[in-house]
Each structure stands twice: as structure tokens, then as C-alpha cells.
Amino acid sequence: MKKTVLLKAREVTVHFDTIDGTLKVLNRANLDIYEGEVIGIVGETGSGKSVMAKLILGILPMPPARVVSGQVFFRDGDLLKMSPKERQVLKEKVAYIPQDPMTSLNPLFPVGSMLIDAIIWKRSNRSLGRYLITRRFGPSRREAAEQAAGLLDKVHIADPQDILYRYPVQLSGGMRQRVLLAMALIGKPELLVADEPTTALDVTIQKRILQLIQEKVREEKLSSLYITHDLGVARSLCDRIYVMYAGTVVESGPMGAMLEKPLHPYTVGLLQSIPKLTGEPFDGIPGQVPDYIHLPSGCRFHPRCGEPTRRCAMEEPEILEVEPGRFVSCHRISSGI
Amino acid sequence: MNEAAPAKRKEGLARSWVRFRKNHLAMAGLIFLIVITVAAILAPWMAPYPKDAGLGVHFDKALSPPGPGHIFGTDEAGRDIFSRLLFGARLSLMLAVIVLGIAFSIGVPLGIIAGYFGGAVDEIIMRITDIFSSIPALVMAMAVCVLLKPSLENSMIAIALVWWRSFCRLAYGETLSLKQEDFVTVSRSLGSSSFYIMFREILPNMTSSLLVKITLDAGYAILVGTSISYLGAGASPPTPEWGIMVAEGRHYLPGSWWPSLFPGLAIFLTVLSFNLLGDGLRDFFDVKVE
Amino acid sequence: MYFFRRLFYMFLVVVGVSMLMFALVRVIPGDPIGLALGANATKEDIEKMRHEMALDQPLHVQYIRYVQEIFWHSKLGMSLVEKRDVMEVIRDKFPATLELVLAAICLAMIFSIPLGVTAAMNRGGWWDHFNRLLALFGVSFPHFWSGLMFQFIFGSILALTPLTGRIGGTPPTDITGFYLLDSLLTLNWGAFKDSLLHILGPAVILSLGPLANITRLIRANMIDEVSKDYIAVSQATGMNELIVRYKYMLRNAFSSSLTTIGFLIPLMLGSAFVVEKVFAWPGMARFGADAIIASDFNGVVGVTLVICLAFVFVNLTIDILYEVLDPRIRVKR
Numbered sequence: 001m002k003k004t005v006l007l008k009a010r011e012v013t014v015h016f017d018t019i020d021g022t023l024k025v026l027n028r029a030n031l032d033i034y035e036g037e038v039i040g041i042v043g044e045t046g047s048g049k050s051v052m053a054k055l056i057l058g059i060l061p062m063p064p065a066r067v068v069s070g071q072v073f074f075r076d077g078d079l080l081k082m083s084p085k086e087r088q089v090l091k092e093k094v095a096y097i098p099q100d101p102m103t104s105l106n107p108l109f110p111v112g113s114m115l116i117d118a119i120i121w122k123r124s125n126r127s128l129g130r131y132l133i134t135r136r137f138g139p140s141r142r143e144a145a146e147q148a149a150g151l152l153d154k155v156h157i158a159d160p161q162d163i164l165y166r167y168p169v170q171l172s173g174g175m176r177q178r179v180l181l182a183m184a185l186i187g188k189p190e191l192l193v194a195d196e197p198t199t200a201l202d203v204t205i206q207k208r209i210l211q212l213i214q215e216k217v218r219e220e221k222l223s224s225l226y227i228t229h230d231l232g233v234a235r236s237l238c239d240r241i242y243v244m245y246a247g248t249v250v251e252s253g254p255m256g257a258m259l260e261k262p263l264h265p266y267t268v269g270l271l272q273s274i275p276k277l278t279g280e281p282f283d284g285i286p287g288q289v290p291d292y293i294h295l296p297s298g299c300r301f302h303p304r305c306g307e308p309t310r311r312c313a314m315e316e317p318e319i320l321e322v323e324p325g326r327f328v329s330c331h332r333i334s335s336g337i
Numbered sequence: 338m339n340e341a342a343p344a345k346r347k348e349g350l351a352r353s354w355v356r357f358r359k360n361h362l363a364m365a366g367l368i369f370l371i372v373i374t375v376a377a378i379l380a381p382w383m384a385p386y387p388k389d390a391g392l393g394v395h396f397d398k399a400l401s402p403p404g405p406g407h408i409f410g411t412d413e414a415g416r417d418i419f420s421r422l423l424f425g426a427r428l429s430l431m432l433a434v435i436v437l438g439i440a441f442s443i444g445v446p447l448g449i450i451a452g453y454f455g456g457a458v459d460e461i462i463m464r465i466t467d468i469f470s471s472i473p474a475l476v477m478a479m480a481v482c483v484l485l486k487p488s489l490e491n492s493m494i495a496i497a498l499v500w501w502r503s504f505c506r507l508a509y510g511e512t513l514s515l516k517q518e519d520f521v522t523v524s525r526s527l528g529s530s531s532f533y534i535m536f537r538e539i540l541p542n543m544t545s546s547l548l549v550k551i552t553l554d555a556g557y558a559i560l561v562g563t564s565i566s567y568l569g570a571g572a573s574p575p576t577p578e579w580g581i582m583v584a585e586g587r588h589y590l591p592g593s594w595w596p597s598l599f600p601g602l603a604i605f606l607t608v609l610s611f612n613l614l615g616d617g618l619r620d621f622f623d624v625k626v627e
Numbered sequence: 628m629y630f631f632r633r634l635f636y637m638f639l640v641v642v643g644v645s646m647l648m649f650a651l652v653r654v655i656p657g658d659p660i661g662l663a664l665g666a667n668a669t670k671e672d673i674e675k676m677r678h679e680m681a682l683d684q685p686l687h688v689q690y691i692r693y694v695q696e697i698f699w700h701s702k703l704g705m706s707l708v709e710k711r712d713v714m715e716v717i718r719d720k721f722p723a724t725l726e727l728v729l730a731a732i733c734l735a736m737i738f739s740i741p742l743g744v745t746a747a748m749n750r751g752g753w754w755d756h757f758n759r760l761l762a763l764f765g766v767s768f769p770h771f772w773s774g775l776m777f778q779f780i781f782g783s784i785l786a787l788t789p790l791t792g793r794i795g796g797t798p799p800t801d802i803t804g805f806y807l808l809d810s811l812l813t814l815n816w817g818a819f820k821d822s823l824l825h826i827l828g829p830a831v832i833l834s835l836g837p838l839a840n841i842t843r844l845i846r847a848n849m850i851d852e853v854s855k856d857y858i859a860v861s862q863a864t865g866m867n868e869l870i871v872r873y874k875y876m877l878r879n880a881f882s883s884s885l886t887t888i889g890f891l892i893p894l895m896l897g898s899a900f901v902v903e904k905v906f907a908w909p910g911m912a913r914f915g916a917d918a919i920i921a922s923d924f925n926g927v928v929g930v931t932l933v934i935c936l937a938f939v940f941v942n943l944t945i946d947i948l949y950e951v952l953d954p955r956i957r958v959k960r
Contacts, residue, residue, distance in 0.1 A: 059862045061853075063751075091865030103856040107955055108878050117874075118864045128867055167954035183864060362760065468643040473897025476934055479919045480927050487920075560769055564901050567771045569920045583772055590775065591783035601772030609767035616763060 003034040005075075006191055006223050007056065012070030014051060014247075016292075017063070023292035025051050027247045027300065028070070030319065030327070033191065033223050040226045040238035040255075042270070046289045048247035049227045053193050055079075056225070057096050058087055074191075092122065092187025095222075097194040097213070101176035105168040111179050112164025115148035116141070118186045151182040155212060174205040181213065185220065192217060192224040199230075210237070231270055235259065240325075243267050246290050246300040249319075253326035263328045265305050299331065307332060356621070363617020366610040373607055377426035384420035390577045400593045410595035412586060414575075418596060421577035422603050428489065428578050429607065432562045433555040436497045441551070444501035448508025449535050453516055463509065469502045475561050482570050489578065492571035496561055500554070507550055511543045518542075545622035549615055556611030563604050579604050633946060637939045644935040649690050649928075706926045708917050713929035717911055721933070722804030723793060724903065724910030728895050730807070730826055731833035736888075739838045743845025744877060750850060758842060765839030770898050774832045774905035781828065791907035794822050829906040833898060837891045844887055848880035855879075882952055889945040893938040 014026035025048050033039050041049045054060040056072065058079070072079040074090055082090070098104040105111060123140060124130035134140045145164065152160035155178040168176055184192060194213065214237070217224050228234055234241050235255065242252040243266065251264040262268045290296055296303050302312040311317075311331045319329045328334075358364060381387050385406075389395075395415030403410040409418040451462035469477070474496070482495035515521065516539065524534050565571040566580030574581060579600040586596030706713045746758040782790040789795060799810040799818040807826065810818035852858060853876070861871050896912065903913035911930060918926030949956055 054859075057863045059859045088865045088867070091863060094863075096860060096863035098856055098860055100856060104860050106857040106861070106875055106879065108882060108953065109875070114861070117870070118866060121864075121866055121870070128869065131867070131870070169955045180860065183860070187865065362763075464639075464643070467640055468647060473894050473934065475897040475900060476915070476931060479900070479916070480931055482919075556767065560767075563769055564771060567769075568901065568904060568916050580769075580771075583769075583775065587775055591779050594779060597772070597775055601769060601775070604769045604772060605767055608769070609763060612763045612767050616759075 003036070005032060005073075006035050006037075007031065007033040007225075008071075008073040009052075009056070010071050012052070012055065012072060013068040014055065014060075014070075015066050015068050017066060021293035024295060025065075025247050025292055026055075027316075029244070029247070029249050030252075031242060031249070033225060035190075035223055036221065038217070038224050038226070038237055038239045040228060040234035040241040041244055042228060042231055042234050042241050043244035044229055044289060047244040049244050050195060051247075052244075053195055053225065053227050056191075057094055057193055058091050059096070093190045095184035095187065095189035095192045097177075097180055097184055097192065099196045099199055101173050101180055104180055105176055107168055110165050110167055111171065112145065112148055112166075115151065115164070115179075115183055115186065116144045118183060119144040119147050122187060148182075151185060152179070154185065155179070155182045155216070157182075173202070174209060177205075177209050178212065181209075181216065185216065189220075189222060192222045193227070194224065195227045196229070199228075243270065246295070247292070248300055248329060249327070250301065250330070251328045253323075257323075257326060263322065263326075263333055264301075264330050265307065265332075266301055299329075309335065311335075353621075357617070360617040360620065362613045363621075366613030366615075366617065369606065369610040370614060373426055373610070374430060376423055377430050380420075380423040380427055384417075384423045386417040386420045387424075389416035389420045390424035392575060400589060400596070402593070403595055409599045410593075412582070412596040413589060413593075416575075418582075418599055421582060422579070422599060424577045425579045425582065425600065425603065426607070428572070428576070429559045429562065429604070432489075432493050432496075433558050435493050436500055436558045436562070437551055437554060439494075439497035440500035440504050440554075441547075443497075444504025444506075445508040445540070445547070447501070448505040448510075449512045449539060451505070452509040452512025453531065453535050453539070462505070466502045466505050466509075469499065470506075474499045474557075475564055478561055479565055479568065479570050482565060487570040487573070489566070489572035489576060492562060492565045496558060496565070500558065503554070504547075504550070507546060508543065511546055512539055515539050515542050545618075549619045549622060552611055552618055553615035556608040556615070559604065559611075560608055633943065637943060641935060641939055645694070645932060646690070649693055706918065706923055706929075708914070708921050708923045708926055713925050716914060716926070717929055717933055720909060720911040720914050723908060724896070724899055724912050726805045726807065727826065727829055727833065727903070727908060727910060728892060728899060730830040731895060732837060732888075732892065734830055735834040735837040735841055735891075739841035740845055740877070740881075743842045743880075744849055744872065746842065746846045747849035747853070748872065755846075758846070762839035762843050765835045768832075768835055770832055770901040771905050773835065774828070774902055777828050777832055778905070788824050788828050793825050793909055794818065795825070796821055798822075829902050829908050832905075833895060833902050836898065837888075837895065840891065841884065841888060844884045845877075845880055848883045849876055851883075852876040852880050882949075885948060885952070886945055889941045889948075890938075892941050893934060896934050896937060 009029060009031035011028045011030065012026055013024070013028055016023040016025055027048075029048070029052060031039075031041075031052065041052060043049045051060065051065075055067070056074075056079070067080055070080075074093065077086065077090060079087070079090065106114065117135070120134050120140065121131050123144070124134050149160040149164060152163055157163055157175065157178050163171070163175070163179075168179075171179070192213070210233075213224075216222070226234065226237055238255050240252065240254050241258060242249050243258075243264065244250065245266050251258070251262070251267045258267065259271065262271055290300060290303070296313070298314045299305075299308075299312045299317050302308045305312065309331050315331075317329045317331045317334060319327050320334050321327050322333065376383055380390075384390065386393065393416060395411070398407075398411050398415035399413055401407060401411045401415075407417050407419065409422065412418055412421070447462055447466075451459045477499040478492065478495040480495075481498055482492045485491040485495065512535075521534060521538060524538055529538075562571065563578070563580030563583075566578050567584045569581075569584070572578035572581050574585065582600035583597045583604075586593070586598075586600070590597055706716055709716045742758055742761075746755045749755050778790050781788045794806055796818065798806055799815045799822075800813050802809045802812055806822035807819065810816070810822060849872075858871060858876060861875055862868075899910065899912035900916045902908070903910045904916050907913070911933065914926065915930035917923075918930065951957075
């Protein structure tokens with residue numbers, strides 16, 4: 001069955017320019033998201049997964065970041081070649097659920113005001129003048145407030161009219177996360193990008209929020225992209241996952257196949273350390289995430305790999321499609337087959 | 338977390354210097370300050386008319402515009418302004434050194450003691466500091482200064498009396514955060530005396546903040562000092578102090594603009610250099626000092 | 628309840644300062660009687676004066692009398708310079724100084740906020756470096772010199788602004804004591820233009836320092852804001868960048884700057900001494916400067932007390948403002 005592709009990233013390489021040197025944070029990363037899919041990007045802290053997400057969302061600060069090469073397409077639009085105005089339009093189609101609800105809402109503004117601003121902005125067709133007028137005067141403001149309350153209701157917030165006027169400091173973590181979800185749904189998005197959406201919450205709330213997100217994804221027919229370090233979370237949610245290490249996609253494929261038969265040594269190590277990973281040395285894979293300025297030569301993983309070949313230190317492995325839909329980037333695998 | 342700190346500090350002196358050199362503004366400030374200091378020290382030999390800094394008067398040459406023989410012109414008593422400026426540099430730089438020296442010696446120990454011991458000692462010392470802080474430096478300094486009879490020396494004492502409070506506050510703040518650090522706990526468990534911890538462990542870790550503050554404050558102290566003299570509560574004629582030179586010259590504006598312009602310009606450039614250097618140091622050490 | 632604790636604490640500080648002033652006046656060597664009476668006073672005159680000024684009483688009694696004079700009789704002592712009670716003098720002259728300081732701070736904020744925001748957005752660029760240089764310049768000027776230079780260039784050479792004083796013609800009807808405001812309220816355009824031209828010089832000179840400081844402050848705070856999570860969220864919704872900057876970021880950055888900005892006001896009162904002197908501005912600070920030169924103890928003490936009070940007042944106002952502006956603090960009460 002041929003599905004429509006929503007997002008296509010090819011050979012994306014991103015560098016960060018800092019005083020201490022250039023960080024090569026993304027290395028020829030590929031990503032495909034089809035309509036109606038749930039994709040996961042799995043990797044430890046510092047693997048480059050957030051950078052990828054931010055690039056898609058359009059919130060990667062462009063100095064100091066620099067797209068060195070590659071392409072990203074959303075449907076037919078080339079994200080990297082668009083005009084800024086077109087990019088703004090596209091941002092509404094890609095929604096963002098941030099990691100930490102405690103710091104993701106502006107503390108000085110009532111929660112409703114952020115929602116209303118976004119709604120009115122969308123309504124005024126992204127023209128600054130029209131926005132300014134509508135914001136202050138007219139019935140549109142009341143309508144926007146109603147719409148905002150409606151959105152809060154959709155994310156199962158009790159008494160939405162009251163919550164509109166509350167400040168973030170008055171809301172619990174779970175409530176804030178719901179508000180953020182409501183904000184994400186404003187632009188009628190097609191893709192939802194959730195950056196570790198439950199890491200900052202209590203376990204009991206975690207489950208409820210995840211369920212809520214899934215519910216909305218189904219209702220609104222969204223595709224979703226989950227960024228996580230938790231394979232357990234990925235396992236329960238995703239159709240396909242991408243495993244990232246040091247800015248490179250080392251393996252990708254359908255969830256079931258990946259779990260049953262992991263190919264890349266890193267993926268194997270990850271599975272051995274379920275349920276949780278941290279950025280420090282963990283069971284099975286000695287060593288630490290490399291310094292992005294002084295990267296190892298050849299395959300970025302080779303210093304930590306249990307069985308490196310001689311080629312691994314010399315050249316980067318190419319991406320090989322070992323089965324339909326199953327990609328690995330490893331010399332040993334490519335030569336073994 | 339503390340492992341990172343000593344590692345950074347071990348950055349070689351040579352490498353630090355190279356890094357600092359990249360800041361052109363700070364280097365400009367440093368160079369100018371060196372020039373001024375050298376000029377001040379060598380004033381008796383560098384000045385074309387050294388006697389003009391004292392009692393020499395030449396009324397026949399009064400108020401000659403800048404020209405050959407007198408690059409900055411002469412003032413109302415015919416004295417060479419350039420020579421007077423050089424001697425004035427001595428006075429201002431000396432003021433900065435003395436004022437900051439006194440303020441530092443009083444304020445820093447008090448601040449460390451207050452921060453380290455906390456409790457009643459803390460309250461008392463900091464409340465006294467607060468009282469002194471309610472009044473801007475210039476006002477307080479002038480008030481004290483005039484009650485002591487106006488003179489250059491008294492103005493220096495007055496400014497110092499007022500300046501110690503900000504050193505105290507800085508040392509206090511730094512001590513509060515430093516005393517939480519591991520090396521203090523370790524030292525204490527090894528049985529070091531409080532005195533030792535305060536002055537051999539905590540104080541050295543403040544050096545970068547203190548250095549930045551001293552540099553910036555040197556400029557401000559000179560501003561306050563010359564302001565006091567301008568208003569008449571500090572140095573008195575014929576002392577070639579920059580502040581009173583501007584005050585004396587003001588009577589001859591706008592016709593003869595040079596007696597007021599050049600001393601003021603000297604003050605401005607000197608203070609600016611201190612600020613440039615201090616700002617550069619602040620970036621270099623990555624501290625937050627006002 | 629926190630509010631009252633602060634109030635009490637402020638009161639203690641004021642008492643502390645008054646004691647300090649009292650100590651300075653009475654204890655430091657200097658002969659107030661000699662100055663008041665002159666060289667030809669007879670022994671009886673001196674004794675009489677000594678008794679009148681209560682200088683023969685123990686110190687704590689003197690202090691109590693001192694405080695009494697202030698609160699019961701509204702007297703801060705006779706001023707040698709003005710030959711009337713210091714309280715009266717201050718009442719007359721304070722509005723002039725206040726108007727000047729407020730004008731300077733408004734001027735500073737109007738320019739420094741856009742400068743700070745644009746410098747932050749252009750971080751590392753030429754505009755940022757240029758701003759930094761300007762800021763360093765701004766705090767390096769000796770006020771007396773920059774004042775003189777202003778008078779020289781704009782007053783003498785270009786003849787655009789008057790040299791000294793607060794107004795050339797007749798002042799507008801006294802409603803608030805602020806010439807600018809009063810002339811507007813009474814629709815007295817002539818007086819308005821007159822006072823505006825007069826206040827321009829001193830206000831500009833006085834504003835240079837704060838302008839520099841506030842610009843750097845806003846810049847630093849804005850840079851902090853850029854990396855905040857909630858800004859990323861706003862940007863991800865496709866919100867116009869200008870709105871994100873000037874509405875969301877600036878509001879937070881400004882909130883963090885409030886304390887420092889508030890404390891610039893008492894600092895400016897200090898610089899006002901020099902600026903008022905140079906421009907012959909008839910304010911309290913100039914009186915203070917004159918009092919100091921003339922060894923007018925009462926005058927000096929009076930002015931210092933007022934400045935201390937201003938500081939305390941600003942402190943309290945900032946606390947209240949924070950409660951109003953920052954919901955996090957409001958909720959915690």
C-alpha cells in the first residue's frame with residue numbers, strides 16, 4: 001500500500017559554530033515520516049535527536065547552527081530553501097510538545113493569553129497589522145477566547161474558562177502539559193513532534209498524558225514523531241524507530257523487527273539496558289558520547305564497539321537497506337552479508 | 338563540579354594572554370593606562386614646563402590657545418596645560434590607588450567575615466553596610482569631606498570611607514556561595530582554623546571578581562574625586578588636579594575653551610580606559626560584577 | 628505581613644542614617660557656633676547660643692531634640708546659605724530635582740530599551756559591539772565636563788539651547804511643581820517650550836550613565852530569554868518574530884531589570900549635584916552642593932536625609948511593583 005510521505009529528510013548535516021570550535025552535531029541523517037505513522041527517534045542524551053527535531057520545527061537558532069548539506073521536505077515544500085514567510089506558515093502544520101512543562105510556558109502571562117495570541121495570529125493571516133488591531137478590539141477576541149476554551153476542553157481540562165486566566169505558576173505539571181498540547185493543536189497540524197514529553201512528569205501522570213496524546217493523534221489524524229531516550233516508551237507507541245548515535249542514524253526500521261533482531265551493535269547494547277538509558281557509561285557499552293568537536297575518525301561509534309573491523313576507524317559506513325524498510329549503517333553488517 | 342574549576346584555572350599564563358589579546362577594546366584601554374601611568378611617573382621629566390604645575394605663573398602668556406610651545410595652550414595664569422595635566426595624572430592615579438586600597442582593606446575582610454560566620458555577626462555587619470549604602474557615593478563623600486575641611490587628602494579619605502561598602506557586599510556574596518563548595522568542607526574536616534579557610538581558601542577564589550571590580554572602580558573613584566574637586570570640596574588651587582582645572586577654566590568659556598576641555602578629556606579617557614579594561618577582564622574571567 | 632516587616636526594616640535604616648548624620652554633625656570637629664555668630668561674638672552670646680542649640684546637653688538628649696525638631700516642628704535647622712529653615716528650602720527645591728531626574732530616566736529608558744533589544748538580537752555583530760562601546764563611553768563621562776561641553780556646543784556655538792536655569796520667562800502656574808506638566812495642564816505652550824529647552828541639556832547629560840547601564844542590562848536579560856523554553860514554544864507555533872521579541876521576551880527581560888533600574892534613581896540624585904551646579908538648575912542637589920561648600924551643616928544633613936529617604940522609598944516601590952508584575956511572587960504570598 002503506497003502511503004503519502006509527509007516528511008522526508010535526506011543526508012542532513014548540521015554544524016554548530018562556537019568559540020571553542022565547530023560541533024558537527026548531525027551527520028547525514030535520514031528520516032521518513034508517512035501519513036498516519038508514529039515514528040520514534042531513540043538515542044541517549046546528546047545524540048543529536050533534539051537537533052533533528054528542532055530543525056524540523058524551525059526553531060533551531062541559525063547562527064550558531066548551520067545546515068551544511070542535505071534536504072528536508074515537508075510534503076512538497078523544501079524546508080531549507082523556503083522564504084521565511086512560507087516557513088512560518090509551515091510551522092503551523094508541525095506542532096511541538098516540549099520536554100519540560102515547568103519551563104515551557106511564559107510565567108508572566110496568563111495561560112489563555114498565549115493561546116488567544118496564537119489563535120488571533122492565525123486568523124489575521126499572519127499579517128502584523130491585522131493582528132495588532134484584532135488583538136485589542138473587536139468581537140474576534142471573544143471568539144478567540146471561546147476557541148481557546150474549546151481547545152482546553154479537548155485536552156480534558158476541567159473548567160476551561162477559569163484556567164484561561166490562570167498563570168502557569170498556579171497549574172500543576174500535568175495541567176501545563178495539557179495546555180501545551182492544546183497550543184500545539186491550534187494550527188490544525190499534520191505532524192506532532194513530542195520531545196521527551198513525559199520525562200519531567202511523575203510516573204502516574206506520564207501514562208495519562210501519553211494516553212491523551214495518542215487520543216488526539218487518532219482524533220485529528222496526525223502523524224507523530226517521538227523523541228525519547230526511553231526504549232520502553234518507544235516500544236509502546238511507535239510503528240517505526242530511528243536509532244541515533246552521535247548525530248548519525250545508525251539503524252532504523254519497524255518496531256517489532258528492531259526489537260526481535262537488532263543489527264547495529266549500538267542498538268543491541270540499548271536493548272540490553274532496557275528500561276532506561278543515561279548519557280553516562282551504562283551496562284554493555286563502555287565509554288561516553290564523543291566530543292562533537294573532536295570526533296573519532298570513520299564510524300563515530302567504533303571506539304565503543306565491541307567488534308570493530310579495520311575499516312571502521314578509517315571510513316564512515318554507508319547506509320544499507322538490509323531488508324525493505326530496514327536500514328543499518330555499519331561496516332561489519334555490510335561486509336557480513 | 339569543582340574539578341572543572343581548577344582545570345580551567347590551570348590554563349597557562351601564556352595562553353590566557355593570547356586569548357585576552359583578542360579583545361581589542363580592552364587592549365586599547367590597557368595600553369592607554371600604561372601610557373598614562375608612565376607619563377605620570379615621569380612627569381617631572383616629561384613636562385615641558387614642570388614649574389607650571391606648582392607656583393610658576395606667567396601672566397604675559399595667559400590664555401594662549403594651543404600652538405607651538407604649548408600643545409594644549411595655557412590657562413588663566415599662563416601655565417602650560419599639558420604639563421599640569423601630567424602632574425594631575427599623578428594625583429588622580431594616586432587617588433585611585435589610595436582610595437581603593439583603603440576600601441579594599443576594610444571592606445573585603447568584613448565581607449568575608451560576615452559571609453562566613455553568618456548569624457549575628459552577619460546581621461550587624463551587613464546592616465551597617467546597608468546604612469552606608471543608602472547614600473550615593475558622591476553625596477556621602479562630599480558630606481564627610483566638607484565636615485573634615487576641604488582638601489585633596491580629606492576627599493580621598495571621604496571617598497574611601499564610602500567605597501568600602503561595595504567591596505564588603507561583593508566579598509560577602511562571593512563568600513556565601515563559595516562556602517558551600519566542597520573544598521571548604523574538606524578543609525574544615527581536616528581541622529583548619531576559620532581564619533585559614535577564610536583567607537587562604539575562600540579569598541583566593543574571589544580574585545577574578547575582585548580584580549574586575551578594582552579595575553572598574555578605579556575609574557569611578559577618579560570620577561567622584563574629580564567631581565568633588567570641581568565643586569570645590571577637594572583640591573584647591575594651584576594644585577594641578579584635573580577637576581579644579583576644569584572648574585577654573587569654566588569662567589573663560591566659550592572664548593578660551595582649552596583650559597576646560599583638555600583636563601576633562603583627560604579624565605574621560607582615563608576613566609574610559611579603566612572601563613574598557615575592566616569590561617574586558619569581566620568577559621575574560623566570565624564573572625558578573627557591576 | 629511581609630510588607631510591614633520590610634517597612635519596619637526600612638524605618639530602622641532611616642533611623643540609622645539619621646544617627647550617623649547626627650554624629651557627623653555634632654561629633655566631628657568644627658565650630659557651629661563660631662560659624663553662626665561670626666568672629667565678634669561675646670562670651671555671653673556664645674553661651675546663649677550654646678544653650679539654645681542645646682550643645683551643653685548630653686548627646687542622647689541632643690539627638691532626641693534633633694528628631695523632635697524634625698517631626699514636631701518640621702524643622703531641619705537653619706540653613707546658612709539660604710537663611711531659612713532647611714525643610715522649607717527642600718520643599719521649594721525638591722520638585723525641580725525630581726523633575727530633572729524623572730526626565731533623565733525617561734529619556735534613558737526610551738532609548739536604551741530598543742538599543743538593548745537590538746543589540747541582543749544582533750549578538751556578536753557590529754551593532755552589538757558599537758552599543759557596547761557607546762555604553763562604556765556613557766559611564767566614563769565626568770558629568771561636569773560633559774555638561775560644560777554641552778553648554779559650549781549647543782548653547783554657545785550652535786545657540787540652540789539656553790545655557791542655564793530652569794526657565795527663561797515666567798514659570799507656569801504651580802499645580803504639581805513640575806514645569807513641564809504644569810505648562811501642559813494650563814495649556815501654556817510658551818512656558819512648555821521654554822522649560823523643555825531648558826531641561827534638555829541637564830536631562831541628556833544626567834541620562835547618559837543610566838542609558839549605558841540599562842542598555843547593557845536589557846541586552847544581557849534578553850540574551851538569557853532567547854534560550855528559554857517558552858520562547859521556543861512560541862516560535863514553534865509560527866508566531867511572528869517581532870511579537871515574540873517585544874511582547875514575550877522583553878516583558879520578562881524588563882521584569883528582571885527592574886531592581887537595577889530603580890536603584891539608578893538615588894544614584895542619579897548623586898550625579899545631580901554636579902549637573903545642577905553646571906546648569907544652575909534650582910534644585911535640591913545644587914543647594915546641597917552649595918551647602919557643602921559653605922559648611923552649612925544643617926543643609927548638608929537635610930539633603931542627605933532626603934536622599935536616604937528617597938532610596939528607602941524606591942526600595943519599597945520596587946518590592947510592590949514586583950508583586951504587581953510577577954505572578955509567581957503574587958501567588959507565593
